[in-house]
Amino acid sequence: MRVTLLGTGDTTGTPTVGCDCDTCEAARERGIERSRFSVHVENDRTGESLLIDFSPDFRKQFLTHDVPLPDAGIVSHIHFDHLDGLGNAYRLFDDLPVYAADETDPVTGESVADTIRSKYDYLDRVTVHDTAPLEPTRICGLDVTLVPVDHPPLVCYGLCVEDPETGAKLSLSGDTSYDVSDESRAALADPDLLLADGIVPARFCEYHPMGGKDEGPDGTPYTFGTKHMTREGALAFAADLDAPETRLVHLAHYYPPEEAFAEPLAVDGETYDL
Template sequence: MRVTLLGTGDTTGTPTVGCDCDTCSLARERGISRTRFSVHVENERTGESLLVDVSPDFRTQMLRQGVSLPDAAIVTHIHFDHLDGLGNVYRTIDDLAVYAANETDPETGESVAETVERRYDYLARRLEIHHETPGEPFRAAGFDVTLVPVSHPPLLCYGLRIEEPPVDGDGDPAVLAITGDTSYDIPQASREALSDADLLLADAIVPASSCVHHPIGGNHHDENGVPHTFGTKHMTREGALQLAEELNADRIRLVHVAHFYPADEAFEEPLAVDGERYDL
Protein backbone atom coordinates (compact mmCIF):
# COMPACT_ATOMS: atom_id res chain seq x y z
CA MET A 1 0.00 0.00 0.00
CA ARG A 2 1.46 3.34 -1.07
CA VAL A 3 -0.12 6.40 0.53
CA THR A 4 0.33 9.87 -0.99
CA LEU A 5 -0.92 12.91 0.87
CA LEU A 6 -2.33 15.01 -1.95
CA GLY A 7 -3.84 17.71 0.24
CA THR A 8 -3.12 18.33 3.93
CA GLY A 9 -4.85 21.67 4.49
CA ASP A 10 -8.20 22.86 5.78
CA THR A 11 -10.97 24.58 3.87
CA THR A 12 -8.83 27.58 2.81
CA GLY A 13 -5.47 25.84 2.48
CA THR A 14 -2.03 27.27 3.22
CA PRO A 15 -1.02 29.70 1.90
CA THR A 16 -4.51 31.14 2.08
CA VAL A 17 -5.61 33.38 -0.79
CA GLY A 18 -5.23 37.06 0.14
CA CYS A 19 -3.50 36.31 3.45
CA ASP A 20 -0.10 37.72 4.38
CA CYS A 21 0.13 36.31 7.90
CA ASP A 22 3.53 35.05 9.03
CA THR A 23 2.58 31.42 8.41
CA CYS A 24 1.29 32.00 4.88
CA SER A 25 4.30 34.20 4.09
CA LEU A 26 6.70 31.54 5.33
CA ALA A 27 4.91 28.88 3.30
CA ARG A 28 5.35 31.00 0.16
CA GLU A 29 9.02 31.60 0.92
CA ARG A 30 9.68 27.87 1.39
CA GLY A 31 7.46 26.73 -1.47
CA ILE A 32 5.33 24.69 0.93
CA SER A 33 1.71 23.96 0.15
CA ARG A 34 -1.23 22.54 2.05
CA THR A 35 -4.09 22.28 -0.42
CA ARG A 36 -7.56 21.04 0.50
CA PHE A 37 -7.68 17.54 1.96
CA SER A 38 -7.29 14.42 -0.18
CA VAL A 39 -5.35 11.15 0.00
CA HIS A 40 -4.31 8.79 -2.81
CA VAL A 41 -3.90 5.12 -1.85
CA GLU A 42 -2.25 2.83 -4.39
CA ASN A 43 -2.82 -0.91 -4.27
CA GLU A 44 0.48 -2.27 -5.50
CA ARG A 45 -0.91 -5.81 -5.59
CA THR A 46 -3.75 -5.08 -8.01
CA GLY A 47 -2.55 -1.92 -9.76
CA GLU A 48 -5.68 -0.05 -8.64
CA SER A 49 -5.88 3.17 -6.67
CA LEU A 50 -8.32 4.72 -4.24
CA LEU A 51 -8.96 8.43 -3.67
CA VAL A 52 -10.11 9.52 -0.22
CA ASP A 53 -12.17 12.69 -0.61
CA VAL A 54 -12.20 14.64 -3.85
CA SER A 55 -10.62 18.02 -3.20
CA PRO A 56 -11.45 21.18 -5.15
CA ASP A 57 -7.69 21.14 -5.84
CA PHE A 58 -7.96 17.77 -7.62
CA ARG A 59 -6.36 18.88 -10.91
CA THR A 60 -3.40 20.59 -9.25
CA GLN A 61 -2.83 17.71 -6.86
CA MET A 62 -2.92 14.98 -9.49
CA LEU A 63 -0.63 16.81 -11.91
CA ARG A 64 1.83 17.84 -9.19
CA GLN A 65 2.19 14.41 -7.59
CA GLY A 66 2.01 12.37 -10.78
CA VAL A 67 -0.16 9.66 -9.25
CA SER A 68 -2.53 7.46 -11.24
CA LEU A 69 -6.14 8.42 -11.81
CA PRO A 70 -8.32 6.67 -9.23
CA ASP A 71 -10.37 3.58 -9.91
CA ALA A 72 -12.54 4.35 -6.89
CA ALA A 73 -13.21 7.24 -4.53
CA ILE A 74 -14.66 7.63 -1.05
CA VAL A 75 -16.52 10.72 0.13
CA THR A 76 -16.39 11.08 3.92
CA HIS A 77 -18.87 13.97 4.17
CA ILE A 78 -20.47 16.70 2.09
CA HIS A 79 -18.46 19.82 2.96
CA PHE A 80 -17.22 21.38 -0.26
CA ASP A 81 -13.51 20.96 0.47
CA HIS A 82 -13.98 17.18 0.55
CA LEU A 83 -16.46 16.80 -2.30
CA ASP A 84 -16.44 19.57 -4.87
CA GLY A 85 -13.51 18.23 -6.90
CA LEU A 86 -15.78 15.47 -8.15
CA GLY A 87 -16.76 17.60 -11.12
CA ASN A 88 -13.24 17.00 -12.44
CA VAL A 89 -14.37 13.52 -13.45
CA TYR A 90 -15.96 15.10 -16.49
CA ARG A 91 -13.80 14.33 -19.58
CA THR A 92 -11.06 13.02 -17.26
CA ILE A 93 -12.34 9.70 -15.90
CA ASP A 94 -14.78 7.56 -17.86
CA ASP A 95 -15.87 5.27 -15.04
CA LEU A 96 -15.44 5.95 -11.32
CA ALA A 97 -16.88 3.96 -8.42
CA VAL A 98 -17.77 6.34 -5.57
CA TYR A 99 -18.43 4.97 -2.09
CA ALA A 100 -20.30 6.91 0.59
CA ALA A 101 -22.44 6.30 3.66
CA ASN A 102 -26.08 5.29 3.33
CA GLU A 103 -27.07 6.70 6.74
CA THR A 104 -29.67 9.50 6.58
CA ASP A 105 -28.37 12.73 8.09
CA PRO A 106 -31.05 14.52 10.17
CA GLU A 107 -29.49 17.83 9.19
CA THR A 108 -29.92 17.32 5.44
CA GLY A 109 -32.60 14.63 5.23
CA GLU A 110 -30.43 12.48 2.98
CA SER A 111 -27.33 10.33 3.19
CA VAL A 112 -23.89 11.32 1.92
CA ALA A 113 -24.37 8.89 -0.97
CA GLU A 114 -27.71 10.46 -1.87
CA THR A 115 -26.22 13.96 -1.76
CA VAL A 116 -23.44 12.92 -4.12
CA GLU A 117 -25.99 11.42 -6.52
CA ARG A 118 -28.12 14.55 -6.45
CA ARG A 119 -25.33 17.09 -6.83
CA TYR A 120 -23.57 15.17 -9.59
CA ASP A 121 -26.55 13.80 -11.47
CA TYR A 122 -25.03 15.20 -14.68
CA LEU A 123 -22.21 12.68 -14.25
CA ALA A 124 -24.53 9.70 -13.89
CA ARG A 125 -22.95 7.93 -16.87
CA ARG A 126 -19.47 8.24 -15.38
CA LEU A 127 -20.12 7.70 -11.67
CA GLU A 128 -21.32 4.52 -10.01
CA ILE A 129 -22.47 5.48 -6.51
CA HIS A 130 -22.25 2.76 -3.87
CA HIS A 131 -24.37 3.23 -0.73
CA GLU A 132 -22.38 1.69 2.13
CA THR A 133 -23.39 0.96 5.72
CA PRO A 134 -21.08 2.53 8.33
CA GLY A 135 -19.21 -0.07 10.34
CA GLU A 136 -19.57 -2.78 7.69
CA PRO A 137 -16.44 -3.48 5.58
CA PHE A 138 -16.66 -3.30 1.79
CA ARG A 139 -14.15 -3.86 -1.01
CA ALA A 140 -12.87 -0.86 -3.00
CA ALA A 141 -9.83 -0.81 -5.31
CA GLY A 142 -8.84 -4.16 -3.83
CA PHE A 143 -8.82 -2.86 -0.25
CA ASP A 144 -11.09 -3.72 2.64
CA VAL A 145 -12.60 -0.40 3.70
CA THR A 146 -14.79 0.54 6.65
CA LEU A 147 -16.61 3.84 7.14
CA VAL A 148 -16.16 4.81 10.80
CA PRO A 149 -18.64 7.28 12.39
CA VAL A 150 -16.95 10.29 14.01
CA SER A 151 -18.15 13.65 15.38
CA HIS A 152 -18.28 16.70 13.10
CA PRO A 153 -21.47 18.59 13.98
CA PRO A 154 -23.90 19.42 12.60
CA LEU A 155 -23.25 16.95 9.75
CA LEU A 156 -22.65 13.23 9.81
CA CYS A 157 -19.04 12.47 8.97
CA TYR A 158 -16.90 9.37 8.77
CA GLY A 159 -13.35 8.31 9.30
CA LEU A 160 -11.88 5.32 7.50
CA ARG A 161 -10.04 2.10 8.11
CA ILE A 162 -8.34 0.89 4.92
CA GLU A 163 -6.46 -2.39 4.91
CA GLU A 164 -5.04 -4.88 2.49
CA PRO A 165 -6.79 -8.23 2.46
CA PRO A 166 -4.55 -10.84 4.12
CA VAL A 167 -2.45 -13.06 1.87
CA ASP A 168 -0.96 -16.31 3.11
CA GLY A 169 2.68 -15.87 4.04
CA ASP A 170 2.64 -12.07 3.87
CA GLY A 171 2.26 -11.44 7.61
CA ASP A 172 -0.06 -8.79 8.99
CA PRO A 173 -1.83 -6.69 6.33
CA ALA A 174 -1.04 -2.97 6.12
CA VAL A 175 -3.59 -0.68 7.76
CA LEU A 176 -4.25 3.00 7.09
CA ALA A 177 -6.59 4.88 9.46
CA ILE A 178 -8.02 8.32 8.75
CA THR A 179 -10.02 10.16 11.39
CA GLY A 180 -11.88 12.32 8.89
CA ASP A 181 -13.01 15.76 10.03
CA THR A 182 -13.82 15.23 13.68
CA SER A 183 -13.83 16.54 17.20
CA TYR A 184 -12.09 14.55 19.91
CA ASP A 185 -15.49 13.10 20.88
CA ILE A 186 -15.15 9.97 18.74
CA PRO A 187 -17.37 7.05 19.85
CA GLN A 188 -15.59 4.18 21.56
CA ALA A 189 -16.57 1.67 18.88
CA SER A 190 -15.06 3.96 16.25
CA ARG A 191 -11.87 4.35 18.28
CA GLU A 192 -11.55 0.58 18.29
CA ALA A 193 -12.07 0.46 14.52
CA LEU A 194 -9.31 3.06 14.01
CA SER A 195 -6.84 1.42 16.36
CA ASP A 196 -3.50 -0.31 15.69
CA ALA A 197 -2.91 1.30 12.29
CA ASP A 198 0.47 1.43 10.57
CA LEU A 199 -0.31 5.04 9.69
CA LEU A 200 -2.90 7.34 11.24
CA LEU A 201 -3.90 10.56 9.48
CA ALA A 202 -5.55 12.71 12.13
CA ASP A 203 -7.46 15.98 11.85
CA ALA A 204 -5.53 18.64 13.80
CA ILE A 205 -6.73 21.98 12.56
CA VAL A 206 -4.98 24.25 15.11
CA PRO A 207 -2.87 24.11 18.27
CA ALA A 208 -4.80 24.16 21.53
CA SER A 209 -3.57 27.69 22.17
CA SER A 210 -5.73 28.93 19.28
CA CYS A 211 -8.94 27.99 21.08
CA VAL A 212 -8.93 31.41 22.79
CA HIS A 213 -9.77 32.88 19.37
CA HIS A 214 -12.80 30.65 18.76
CA PRO A 215 -16.18 32.21 19.68
CA ILE A 216 -16.98 29.26 21.94
CA GLY A 217 -13.41 28.39 22.87
CA GLY A 218 -12.30 24.78 23.19
CA ASN A 219 -13.92 21.55 24.33
CA HIS A 220 -13.00 18.12 25.67
CA HIS A 221 -10.30 19.38 28.01
CA ASP A 222 -7.76 17.02 29.55
CA GLU A 223 -6.83 16.90 33.23
CA ASN A 224 -4.54 19.90 32.72
CA GLY A 225 -7.26 21.99 31.09
CA VAL A 226 -5.86 21.62 27.55
CA PRO A 227 -8.68 21.55 24.97
CA HIS A 228 -8.69 18.60 22.61
CA THR A 229 -11.37 20.13 20.37
CA PHE A 230 -11.36 23.53 18.66
CA GLY A 231 -14.94 24.75 19.01
CA THR A 232 -17.07 21.71 18.22
CA LYS A 233 -15.89 20.38 14.85
CA HIS A 234 -12.15 19.68 14.75
CA MET A 235 -9.42 18.30 16.97
CA THR A 236 -6.59 20.43 18.21
CA ARG A 237 -3.01 19.27 17.69
CA GLU A 238 -2.93 18.16 21.31
CA GLY A 239 -6.17 16.25 20.93
CA ALA A 240 -4.94 14.47 17.80
CA LEU A 241 -1.68 13.47 19.47
CA GLN A 242 -3.54 12.15 22.50
CA LEU A 243 -5.87 10.20 20.23
CA ALA A 244 -2.92 8.68 18.34
CA GLU A 245 -1.47 7.49 21.63
CA GLU A 246 -4.78 5.97 22.69
CA LEU A 247 -5.20 4.25 19.31
CA ASN A 248 -1.70 2.77 19.39
CA ALA A 249 -0.85 4.13 15.95
CA ASP A 250 2.58 3.11 14.67
CA ARG A 251 3.00 6.44 12.84
CA ILE A 252 1.02 9.67 13.03
CA ARG A 253 0.69 12.53 10.55
CA LEU A 254 -1.47 15.53 11.37
CA VAL A 255 -3.63 16.78 8.51
CA HIS A 256 -6.44 19.24 7.74
CA VAL A 257 -4.07 21.87 9.10
CA ALA A 258 -5.05 25.57 9.09
CA HIS A 259 -2.84 28.60 8.60
CA PHE A 260 -3.64 29.65 12.18
CA TYR A 261 -0.63 27.76 13.51
CA PRO A 262 2.10 30.20 14.60
CA ALA A 263 4.82 30.35 11.94
CA ASP A 264 7.43 28.81 14.25
CA GLU A 265 5.16 25.78 14.80
CA ALA A 266 3.36 25.47 11.47
CA PHE A 267 5.83 23.17 9.75
CA GLU A 268 7.15 21.18 12.69
CA GLU A 269 6.71 17.43 13.12
CA PRO A 270 4.32 15.67 12.94
CA LEU A 271 2.36 18.23 10.91
CA ALA A 272 2.07 16.97 7.34
CA VAL A 273 2.55 18.88 4.10
CA ASP A 274 1.40 18.02 0.59
CA GLY A 275 3.33 15.38 -1.30
CA GLU A 276 4.40 13.10 1.53
CA ARG A 277 4.45 9.41 0.59
CA TYR A 278 4.42 6.31 2.76
CA ASP A 279 4.85 2.66 1.83
CA LEU A 280 3.00 0.49 4.33
Protein backbone atom coordinates in the same frame (compact mmCIF):
# COMPACT_ATOMS: atom_id res chain seq x y z
CA MET B 1 -0.02 -0.02 -0.05
CA ARG B 2 1.39 3.38 -0.97
CA VAL B 3 -0.24 6.41 0.65
CA THR B 4 0.24 9.87 -0.88
CA LEU B 5 -1.00 12.96 0.92
CA LEU B 6 -2.35 15.08 -1.92
CA GLY B 7 -3.97 17.71 0.29
CA THR B 8 -3.19 18.39 3.96
CA GLY B 9 -4.87 21.75 4.52
CA ASP B 10 -8.18 22.94 5.90
CA THR B 11 -10.96 24.77 4.06
CA THR B 12 -8.79 27.69 2.89
CA GLY B 13 -5.48 25.85 2.57
CA THR B 14 -1.98 27.22 3.15
CA PRO B 15 -1.00 29.64 1.73
CA THR B 16 -4.49 31.11 1.99
CA VAL B 17 -5.58 33.26 -0.94
CA GLY B 18 -5.03 36.96 -0.19
CA CYS B 19 -3.30 36.29 3.13
CA ASP B 20 0.07 37.81 4.02
CA CYS B 21 0.38 36.33 7.51
CA ASP B 22 3.82 35.10 8.53
CA THR B 23 2.87 31.45 8.06
CA CYS B 24 1.49 31.95 4.55
CA GLU B 25 4.56 33.99 3.62
CA ALA B 26 6.86 31.29 5.03
CA ALA B 27 4.99 28.63 3.03
CA ARG B 28 5.45 30.64 -0.17
CA GLU B 29 9.15 31.17 0.54
CA ARG B 30 9.70 27.45 1.18
CA GLY B 31 7.56 26.30 -1.73
CA ILE B 32 5.32 24.38 0.67
CA GLU B 33 1.63 23.91 0.11
CA ARG B 34 -1.26 22.52 2.08
CA SER B 35 -4.09 22.28 -0.41
CA ARG B 36 -7.56 21.10 0.47
CA PHE B 37 -7.81 17.59 1.87
CA SER B 38 -7.36 14.46 -0.24
CA VAL B 39 -5.44 11.19 0.12
CA HIS B 40 -4.41 8.78 -2.63
CA VAL B 41 -3.98 5.08 -1.75
CA GLU B 42 -2.40 2.76 -4.29
CA ASN B 43 -2.63 -1.02 -4.00
CA ASP B 44 0.76 -2.07 -5.31
CA ARG B 45 -0.40 -5.70 -5.51
CA THR B 46 -3.20 -4.99 -8.01
CA GLY B 47 -2.10 -1.69 -9.55
CA GLU B 48 -5.42 -0.10 -8.55
CA SER B 49 -5.81 3.12 -6.59
CA LEU B 50 -8.40 4.70 -4.33
CA LEU B 51 -8.97 8.41 -3.77
CA ILE B 52 -10.20 9.46 -0.34
CA ASP B 53 -12.18 12.70 -0.72
CA PHE B 54 -12.36 14.91 -3.79
CA SER B 55 -10.55 18.16 -3.08
CA PRO B 56 -11.45 21.34 -5.00
CA ASP B 57 -7.72 21.28 -5.81
CA PHE B 58 -8.09 17.92 -7.62
CA ARG B 59 -6.69 19.15 -10.95
CA LYS B 60 -3.55 20.71 -9.51
CA GLN B 61 -2.97 17.80 -7.15
CA PHE B 62 -2.93 15.28 -9.99
CA LEU B 63 -0.78 17.52 -12.19
CA THR B 64 1.69 18.10 -9.36
CA HIS B 65 2.07 14.64 -7.84
CA ASP B 66 3.18 11.48 -9.60
CA VAL B 67 0.12 9.33 -8.89
CA PRO B 68 -2.32 7.67 -11.27
CA LEU B 69 -5.93 8.73 -11.58
CA PRO B 70 -8.03 6.67 -9.17
CA ASP B 71 -9.98 3.57 -10.06
CA ALA B 72 -12.50 4.43 -7.32
CA GLY B 73 -13.23 7.11 -4.76
CA ILE B 74 -14.78 7.38 -1.33
CA VAL B 75 -16.25 10.50 0.30
CA SER B 76 -16.16 11.17 4.04
CA HIS B 77 -18.76 13.96 4.19
CA ILE B 78 -20.40 16.65 2.08
CA HIS B 79 -18.44 19.78 3.02
CA PHE B 80 -17.16 21.41 -0.14
CA ASP B 81 -13.46 21.00 0.63
CA HIS B 82 -13.94 17.22 0.64
CA LEU B 83 -16.46 16.82 -2.16
CA ASP B 84 -16.50 19.58 -4.75
CA GLY B 85 -13.49 18.26 -6.63
CA LEU B 86 -15.70 15.44 -7.90
CA GLY B 87 -16.76 17.75 -10.73
CA ASN B 88 -13.25 17.26 -12.12
CA ALA B 89 -14.30 13.75 -13.06
CA TYR B 90 -16.00 15.21 -16.12
CA ARG B 91 -14.42 13.68 -19.25
CA LEU B 92 -11.59 12.05 -17.25
CA PHE B 93 -13.19 8.68 -16.53
CA ASP B 94 -15.11 6.05 -18.45
CA ASP B 95 -16.60 4.84 -15.17
CA LEU B 96 -15.72 5.97 -11.66
CA PRO B 97 -17.28 4.14 -8.70
CA VAL B 98 -17.71 6.49 -5.74
CA TYR B 99 -18.53 5.04 -2.32
CA ALA B 100 -20.33 6.97 0.42
CA ALA B 101 -22.34 6.31 3.56
CA ASP B 102 -25.95 5.24 3.31
CA GLU B 103 -27.09 6.61 6.69
CA THR B 104 -29.68 9.39 6.54
CA ASP B 105 -28.38 12.66 7.99
CA PRO B 106 -31.13 14.21 10.15
CA VAL B 107 -29.93 17.68 9.16
CA THR B 108 -30.11 17.21 5.39
CA GLY B 109 -32.72 14.44 5.25
CA GLU B 110 -30.51 12.38 2.97
CA SER B 111 -27.37 10.29 3.15
CA VAL B 112 -23.94 11.35 1.92
CA ALA B 113 -24.47 8.97 -1.00
CA ASP B 114 -27.82 10.59 -1.81
CA THR B 115 -26.31 14.09 -1.73
CA ILE B 116 -23.54 13.11 -4.13
CA ARG B 117 -26.02 11.41 -6.42
CA SER B 118 -28.27 14.49 -6.62
CA LYS B 119 -25.54 17.15 -6.69
CA TYR B 120 -23.57 15.43 -9.45
CA ASP B 121 -26.41 13.91 -11.43
CA TYR B 122 -24.84 15.31 -14.61
CA LEU B 123 -21.76 13.09 -14.17
CA ASP B 124 -23.18 10.05 -15.92
CA ARG B 125 -19.85 8.23 -15.72
CA VAL B 126 -19.81 8.41 -11.92
CA THR B 127 -21.64 5.58 -10.16
CA VAL B 128 -22.47 6.13 -6.48
CA HIS B 129 -22.38 3.08 -4.22
CA ASP B 130 -24.31 3.25 -0.94
CA THR B 131 -22.05 1.92 1.80
CA ALA B 132 -22.91 0.85 5.34
CA PRO B 133 -20.69 2.37 8.05
CA LEU B 134 -18.62 0.01 10.16
CA GLU B 135 -18.91 -2.73 7.53
CA PRO B 136 -15.75 -3.38 5.47
CA THR B 137 -16.18 -2.99 1.71
CA ARG B 138 -13.67 -4.40 -0.77
CA ILE B 139 -12.51 -1.52 -3.00
CA CYS B 140 -9.46 -1.76 -5.27
CA GLY B 141 -8.46 -4.97 -3.51
CA LEU B 142 -8.45 -3.24 -0.11
CA ASP B 143 -10.91 -3.50 2.78
CA VAL B 144 -12.30 -0.02 3.39
CA THR B 145 -14.50 0.88 6.35
CA LEU B 146 -16.38 4.13 6.95
CA VAL B 147 -16.19 4.95 10.66
CA PRO B 148 -18.67 7.42 12.24
CA VAL B 149 -16.97 10.39 13.92
CA ASP B 150 -18.17 13.72 15.39
CA HIS B 151 -18.30 16.75 13.07
CA PRO B 152 -21.53 18.61 13.91
CA PRO B 153 -23.99 19.39 12.57
CA LEU B 154 -23.48 16.94 9.68
CA VAL B 155 -22.72 13.23 9.68
CA CYS B 156 -19.06 12.57 8.96
CA TYR B 157 -16.85 9.52 8.78
CA GLY B 158 -13.28 8.56 9.38
CA LEU B 159 -11.83 5.64 7.49
CA CYS B 160 -9.70 2.59 7.89
CA VAL B 161 -8.09 0.99 4.85
CA GLU B 162 -6.58 -2.46 5.27
CA ASP B 163 -4.71 -4.74 2.91
CA PRO B 164 -6.30 -8.19 3.39
CA GLU B 165 -3.11 -9.95 2.32
CA THR B 166 -0.38 -7.99 4.11
CA GLY B 167 -2.39 -6.70 7.07
CA ALA B 168 -1.18 -3.13 6.50
CA LYS B 169 -3.63 -0.61 7.94
CA LEU B 170 -4.19 3.09 7.33
CA SER B 171 -6.59 5.00 9.59
CA LEU B 172 -7.97 8.50 9.07
CA SER B 173 -9.76 10.35 11.82
CA GLY B 174 -11.79 12.34 9.32
CA ASP B 175 -12.94 15.83 10.26
CA THR B 176 -13.87 15.33 13.89
CA SER B 177 -13.86 16.51 17.45
CA TYR B 178 -12.06 14.38 20.00
CA ASP B 179 -15.44 12.98 21.10
CA VAL B 180 -15.37 9.80 19.02
CA SER B 181 -17.28 6.74 20.23
CA ASP B 182 -15.56 3.68 21.66
CA GLU B 183 -16.92 1.58 18.78
CA SER B 184 -15.35 3.90 16.21
CA ARG B 185 -12.08 4.11 18.12
CA ALA B 186 -11.92 0.31 18.14
CA ALA B 187 -12.35 0.24 14.35
CA LEU B 188 -9.58 2.81 13.85
CA ALA B 189 -7.20 1.34 16.43
CA ASP B 190 -3.76 -0.16 15.82
CA PRO B 191 -3.01 1.38 12.42
CA ASP B 192 0.41 1.42 10.84
CA LEU B 193 -0.25 5.07 9.95
CA LEU B 194 -2.81 7.50 11.35
CA LEU B 195 -3.85 10.70 9.59
CA ALA B 196 -5.45 12.85 12.29
CA ASP B 197 -7.32 16.14 12.06
CA GLY B 198 -5.31 18.68 14.09
CA ILE B 199 -6.51 22.02 12.82
CA VAL B 200 -4.78 24.40 15.30
CA PRO B 201 -2.76 24.41 18.54
CA ALA B 202 -4.95 24.04 21.63
CA ARG B 203 -4.15 27.51 22.93
CA PHE B 204 -5.99 28.99 19.94
CA CYS B 205 -9.30 27.85 21.42
CA GLU B 206 -9.38 31.19 23.24
CA TYR B 207 -10.03 32.83 19.85
CA HIS B 208 -12.92 30.55 18.88
CA PRO B 209 -16.40 31.93 19.68
CA MET B 210 -17.25 28.61 21.30
CA GLY B 211 -13.86 28.10 22.93
CA GLY B 212 -12.68 24.53 23.33
CA LYS B 213 -13.94 21.31 24.90
CA ASP B 214 -12.99 17.69 25.65
CA GLU B 215 -10.23 18.77 28.02
CA GLY B 216 -7.33 16.48 28.80
CA PRO B 217 -6.10 15.68 32.33
CA ASP B 218 -4.22 19.00 32.52
CA GLY B 219 -7.13 21.06 31.21
CA THR B 220 -5.85 21.29 27.63
CA PRO B 221 -8.76 21.43 25.16
CA TYR B 222 -8.68 18.55 22.73
CA THR B 223 -11.43 20.03 20.53
CA PHE B 224 -11.33 23.44 18.83
CA GLY B 225 -14.90 24.74 18.97
CA THR B 226 -17.03 21.71 18.18
CA LYS B 227 -15.84 20.29 14.85
CA HIS B 228 -12.09 19.65 14.83
CA MET B 229 -9.37 18.35 17.10
CA THR B 230 -6.60 20.58 18.30
CA ARG B 231 -3.01 19.51 17.74
CA GLU B 232 -2.89 18.25 21.31
CA GLY B 233 -6.21 16.48 20.89
CA ALA B 234 -5.02 14.77 17.70
CA LEU B 235 -1.87 13.54 19.44
CA ALA B 236 -3.91 12.27 22.39
CA PHE B 237 -6.23 10.54 19.93
CA ALA B 238 -3.20 8.90 18.28
CA ALA B 239 -2.02 7.65 21.67
CA ASP B 240 -5.51 6.29 22.38
CA LEU B 241 -5.37 4.32 19.11
CA ASP B 242 -1.80 3.04 19.66
CA ALA B 243 -0.68 4.55 16.37
CA PRO B 244 3.08 4.12 15.89
CA GLU B 245 3.19 6.85 13.23
CA THR B 246 0.91 9.87 13.03
CA ARG B 247 0.68 12.77 10.62
CA LEU B 248 -1.52 15.73 11.42
CA VAL B 249 -3.67 16.94 8.53
CA HIS B 250 -6.52 19.37 7.81
CA LEU B 251 -4.20 22.09 9.12
CA ALA B 252 -5.05 25.79 9.23
CA HIS B 253 -2.67 28.64 8.46
CA TYR B 254 -3.16 29.86 12.05
CA TYR B 255 -0.21 27.80 13.23
CA PRO B 256 2.62 30.29 13.82
CA PRO B 257 5.53 29.83 11.39
CA GLU B 258 7.87 28.39 14.01
CA GLU B 259 5.34 25.59 14.60
CA ALA B 260 3.61 25.31 11.24
CA PHE B 261 6.19 23.05 9.58
CA ALA B 262 7.39 21.08 12.60
CA GLU B 263 6.78 17.37 13.18
CA PRO B 264 4.30 15.74 13.01
CA LEU B 265 2.44 18.30 10.87
CA ALA B 266 2.10 17.02 7.30
CA VAL B 267 2.56 18.86 4.01
CA ASP B 268 1.33 17.97 0.55
CA GLY B 269 3.24 15.30 -1.33
CA GLU B 270 4.32 13.09 1.55
CA THR B 271 4.30 9.37 0.71
CA TYR B 272 4.22 6.30 2.94
CA ASP B 273 4.62 2.63 2.06
CA LEU B 274 2.71 0.38 4.42
